[in-house]
Amino acid sequence: MMATSAPLVLVMALLAQQTAPPGKAVYDKWCAECHGAQGKGNGAAALTMLPRPRDFTQARYQVRSTSSGSLPTDADIHGVLERGMPGTAMPAWPKLSQRERDDVVAYLKTFSRFFQSEAAPQALDFGKAPGASAERIADGRKTYDKIECWKCHGRQGRGDGPSAPTQEDDNNHPIRPANLTENWRFNGGGTVADIYARLRTGLDGTPMPSFSDLLDSKVITDEQLWNVALFVRSLAPEQQPEPSEVIRARLITGELPATVDAQAWEQIEPAYIPLVGQIIAKPRWFAPTVNTVWVKAAHNGRELALLLSWDDPSRSPDAAWDEWRTRITSVMEPKDAPATAGALPDAFAVQFAARAGEGRDLPYFLNGDASNPVYLWQWRSDTGVTEMQARGLDKEQALSADNARVQAQATFRDGRWQLLLRRTLSAQDTANRASFATATPLPIAFAAWDGSNGESGGRRSISSWYFIYLEQPLTAGVYITPAMAAAITALLAFLLVMRAQKQHRGKDDSKTSQPLNTSARE
Amino acid sequence: MFSRVCSIVIVLALAACGGGGEEAGSSAEGGATDDAPAVDPAQAATISGVVSYGGAAQSENIDMSAEPECAQKHSGTPTRKVVDVNNGKLRNAFVYVKEGLPQRSWPRASETPVLDQDGCEYKPHIVAVRAGQDFIIRNSDGLLHNINAKPQTNRGFNVGQPTKMDSKKQFAQAEVMIPVTCEVHGWMQSYIGVVDHPYYAVTNEDGTFTISGLPPGTYTVESWHEKLGAKTMQVTVGASETKQADFSYSGTTAMAMARHH
Numbered sequence: 001m002m003a004t005s006a007p008l009v010l011v012m013a014l015l016a017q018q019t020a021p022p023g024k025a026v027y028d029k030w031c032a033e034c035h036g037a038q039g040k041g042n043g044a045a046a047l048t049m050l051p052r053p054r055d056f057t058q059a060r061y062q063v064r065s066t067s068s069g070s071l072p073t074d075a076d077i078h079g080v081l082e083r084g085m086p087g088t089a090m091p092a093w094p095k096l097s098q099r100e101r102d103d104v105v106a107y108l109k110t111f112s113r114f115f116q117s118e119a120a121p122q123a124l125d126f127g128k129a130p131g132a133s134a135e136r137i138a139d140g141r142k143t144y145d146k147i148e149c150w151k152c153h154g155r156q157g158r159g160d161g162p163s164a165p166t167q168e169d170d171n172n173h174p175i176r177p178a179n180l181t182e183n184w185r186f187n188g189g190g191t192v193a194d195i196y197a198r199l200r201t202g203l204d205g206t207p208m209p210s211f212s213d214l215l216d217s218k219v220i221t222d223e224q225l226w227n228v229a230l231f232v233r234s235l236a237p238e239q240q241p242e243p244s245e246v247i248r249a250r251l252i253t254g255e256l257p258a259t260v261d262a263q264a265w266e267q268i269e270p271a272y273i274p275l276v277g278q279i280i281a282k283p284r285w286f287a288p289t290v291n292t293v294w295v296k297a298a299h300n301g302r303e304l305a306l307l308l309s310w311d312d313p314s315r316s317p318d319a320a321w322d323e324w325r326t327r328i329t330s331v332m333e334p335k336d337a338p339a340t341a342g343a344l345p346d347a348f349a350v351q352f353a354a355r356a357g358e359g360r361d362l363p364y365f366l367n368g369d370a371s372n373p374v375y376l377w378q379w380r381s382d383t384g385v386t387e388m389q390a391r392g393l394d395k396e397q398a399l400s401a402d403n404a405r406v407q408a409q410a411t412f413r414d415g416r417w418q419l420l421l422r423r424t425l426s427a428q429d430t431a432n433r434a435s436f437a438t439a440t441p442l443p444i445a446f447a448a449w450d451g452s453n454g455e456s457g458g459r460r461s462i463s464s465w466y467f468i469y470l471e472q473p474l475t476a477g478v479y480i481t482p483a484m485a486a487a488i489t490a491l492l493a494f495l496l497v498m499r500a501q502k503q504h505r506g507k508d509d510s511k512t513s514q515p516l517n518t519s520a521r522e
Numbered sequence: 523m524f525s526r527v528c529s530i531v532i533v534l535a536l537a538a539c540g541g542g543g544e545e546a547g548s549s550a551e552g553g554a555t556d557d558a559p560a561v562d563p564a565q566a567a568t569i570s571g572v573v574s575y576g577g578a579a580q581s582e583n584i585d586m587s588a589e590p591e592c593a594q595k596h597s598g599t600p601t602r603k604v605v606d607v608n609n610g611k612l613r614n615a616f617v618y619v620k621e622g623l624p625q626r627s628w629p630r631a632s633e634t635p636v637l638d639q640d641g642c643e644y645k646p647h648i649v650a651v652r653a654g655q656d657f658i659i660r661n662s663d664g665l666l667h668n669i670n671a672k673p674q675t676n677r678g679f680n681v682g683q684p685t686k687m688d689s690k691k692q693f694a695q696a697e698v699m700i701p702v703t704c705e706v707h708g709w710m711q712s713y714i715g716v717v718d719h720p721y722y723a724v725t726n727e728d729g730t731f732t733i734s735g736l737p738p739g740t741y742t743v744e745s746w747h748e749k750l751g752a753k754t755m756q757v758t759v760g761a762s763e764t765k766q767a768d769f770s771y772s773g774t775t776a777m778a779m780a781r782h783h
């Protein structure tokens with residue numbers, strides 16, 4: 001049966017290849033997995049994505065140079081292929097040739113009748129971005145307040161406005177207003193010109209409207225709208241931050257800063273640590289709230305203090321977000337495990353190797369494992385900080401409170417948590433708790449939970465291992481030259497790679513030697 | 523090649539060429555011209571009726587505390603009337619002639635419809651507009667609203683109005699109905715009915731509607747309601763005749779329809 005039909009199938013396939021538009025092969029190979037074979041945005045991978053992949057049949061495109069409701073120009077679609085959609089699962093496509101891109105753009109336009117029935121789209125004339133100045137930025141802030149961008153994006157732009165919890169896209173999926181302090185995650189790009197273009201065109205298919213009518217009605221001037229773009233741009237760092245492999249704990253003489261607002265923190269550069277959803281072990285979580293933590297560290301030879309700042313639009317639990325939580329848990333991967341019922345707090349964990357400094361391999365970065373545990377500072381917005389030991393994701397154990405020495409102080413303001421955690425460098429109970437040696441790279445990792453986003457347990461944001469380096473108390477020459485710092489960084493990077501390789505080998509070994517143990521963990 | 527033939531035919535005969543051409547032809551004018559003759563008043567017929575509903579009214583309280591300026595415009599707790607029924611009579615059903623009208627152009631609407639945002643509510647809740655003719659979206663609140671129109675047949679739009687202002691919009695094609703939402707205020711919901719002729723009405727508080735000025739003929743009339751769905755009826759009217767066309771939704775319809783917009 002199969003043998004006889006095989007030649008027929010081959011002939012049909014050849015025929016199909018001849019008649020199919022040239023972009024189809026590219027589309028089927030690279031795009032269909034997410035956007036679906038028919039362009040409906042419902043490919044196999046779509047269910048784990050938020051925002052969902054574009055439905056090309058509606059021809060409603062977020063990133064355009066055209067007025068709201070208009071089709072995108074070909075150049076607009078090419079632009080998305082060139083730079084991807086930051087902040088979403090859509091990557092850039094440098095691997096496609098110009099010819100392939102032309103073909104696939106032509107092909108995805110065939111998914112919607114609108115590209116036949118509508119007139120050719122006209123790009124709006126945006127003019128040129130003016131140079132930034134303090135006056136322009138201040139004026140932009142005024143207009144930002146006046147035209148009420150803050151209703152969704154928040155007073156400080158962290159996506160925490162009063163209307164944030166009820167946002168949904170045109171397909172009724174929950175969607176978050178952009179956190180304007182992270183311009184490298186803006187769907188349409190993070191330059192002043194990009195921001196101005198989004199203000200003019202809106203992001204069709206999302207709640208972000210076009211403000212072009214304001215210019216037509218002379219409610220504000222074009223210059224004022226440019227100033228809004230300049231202000232929004234000023235909320236984010238000048239350069240996109242690079243993850244810091246090493247967090248330097250600055251040596252301070254005297255007392256450590258006792259509060260998150262203490263002036264001493266302003267002297268310390270924060271380390272940027274990106275976080276991602278935990279999608280390794282069930283229950284996986286594809287729509288995490290927290291994607292960045294900024295870490296400042298200081299010690300005084302006796303104590304270590306960490307100042308952790310992360311953006312979260314909700315101070316959980318918050319009844320205003322209950323409906324959001326219901327919606328997002330029903331949309332995202334509902335089958336791994338039932339959603340946790342009841343109010344959930346926000347939470348944060350700092351993870352150390354339980355037995356650092358013994359020349360051991362790094363514990364498994366996700367809560368350690370049976371043979372190599374991790375030591376956690378686990379903070380919750382409702383109950384404060386607890387010291388824990390973990391030997392796996394669901395094997396966390398609070399350490400005896402007698403020895404608890406970690407102190408916590410937290411504030412929540414305008415969509416941002418700031419958490420100060422302090423402990424003595426030396427642990428009393430060294431069997432379960434790490435001591436912090438100076439002048440030694442110590443492994444450190446982070447996890448965050450947003451209760452209003454249905455996050456608890458395995459549903460969390462995580463980082464991989466980083467290192468914290470406590471500056472050595474020196475009697476002379478406290479200032480390490482940049483060259484030395486660079487050398488240390490290079491050495492640490494080398495160490496990191498070595499350890500990772502070693503660990504990788506170790507894991508493979510354990511897989512072959514202890515198959516029962518591994519499967520039991522899953 | 524085909525499209526070139528089409529355009530030649532259009533140019534020569536000023537006629538539609540079938541398929542997409544026909545759509546483009548009707549959308550260009552929206553079935554209306556300034557000099558289109560009205561129906562002879564001596565002949566004009568009327569269809570009127572009552573839309574009734576056997577179930578209970580449904581309304582939801584709105585928490586407007588985040589917008590005190592809007593809340594002040596309401597006496598008591600603001601509510602969203604999902605099914606607005608009084609003594610069994612249904613308000614805010616959109617009733618229109620769906621089929622049976624002659625292929626011709628109709629006089630333009632004499633007034634420009636207005637969809638107002640007042641007290642963080644759409645007024646009216648159901649708006650009728652003519653294809654290819656302007657309507658106005660008004661912000662009477664003076665605080666930020668976004669107007670997100672999500673059609674299937676037409677192109678949608680999403681515009682921001684952060685102050686008291688008007689925006690002029692239009693839809694090219696007939697489409698019943700186009701949902702309109704404001705994402706700043708998740709409770710705000712309106713529907714726009716776009717028709718390419720003047721024969722439509724929105725039911726009053728007592729469930730009544732009147733469609734007048736019709737040429738004699740046999741029509742499919744549809745009643746559309748956002749929660750109760752659509753019902754159609756055949757009505758034949760002779761010259762100068764008035765016919766009664768009553769629609770009735772049973773009390774169980776609402777239960778069967780999923781709550782979804």
